[in-house]
Amino acid sequence: MHGEPEVAVLRYGHRPGRDDRMTTHVGLTARALGADRVVFPGNAGQSEETVADITERFGGPFDVELTDQLDAFIRDWDGVVVHLTMYGERVQDVEREIRDAREDEPLLVVVGGEKVPFDVYEHADWNVGVTNQPHSEVAGLAVFLDRLFDGRELEQEYENAERRVIPQALGKRVEDVDAE
Secondary structure: OOOOOOEEEEEEOOOOOOOHHHHHHHHHHHHHOOOOEEEEEOOOHHHHHHHHHHHHHHOEOOEEEEEOOHHHHHHHOOOEEEEEEEEEEEHHHHHHHHHHHHOOOOEEEEEEOOOOOHHHHHHOOEEEEOOOOOOOHHHHHHHHHHHHHOOHHHHOOOEOOOEEEOOOOOOOOEEEHHHO
16 A cells, blocks of 8 residues: 555465456455555466556556566565465464564465465465365455555555446446546
8 A cells, every 4th residue: 555565465376267256356456455566477468457547547656467477476576575365374374473563564365266386385484274174265365465464555545547446325427537
């Protein structure tokens, strides 16, 4: 979030055709819940385009990038690394410690897509589980970011938006920003 050390989300692995929607939703969730950028595997170009388009239409700042060097990206990260996995420590047991560490350093959140090699577990500062039960990596990312930001991400304002959703109890209302 603005004025704080960076939070980036790395999608580890992408199987074209099978993971397209899930990878895209990792990026959209990262954007909507306060991360500064998402990094996708090099073969996830369709997800990159979709998330970049949403950012252009609904505002940012938010960056989307591709890399073919996922392991090097993690290894070279200059900050704290959190790997979300159902096998990790309970999020409620480590969230304060992670939040405190992030006050001074950027944070990389690794979200697996296919089998994650053990090197990722070893390189992470924390391996964190949300419920320690099988579920969607998108749900795990959403819960983790909400806990990291302590709910503040729900109030964030987006810059340079072309469109804005107007909250209401019933129906859908989306307005062009220029209409104001």
